[in-house]
Amino acid sequence: LCNLSLLLWRYSGDSGRPSSAGVFVGGFILGGIIVGALGCIYAPQ
16 A cells, blocks of 8 residues: 555656646545445454
């Protein structure tokens, strides 16, 4: 997770400014990770 966050930060920062598309994609991926983690935690085993 930490490496992915750093990768997203570098990806959005390469252009010199965080583009709205980069922020949107980063937020979408982060939300997907959170939902996936919660799904794994609360999934009936």
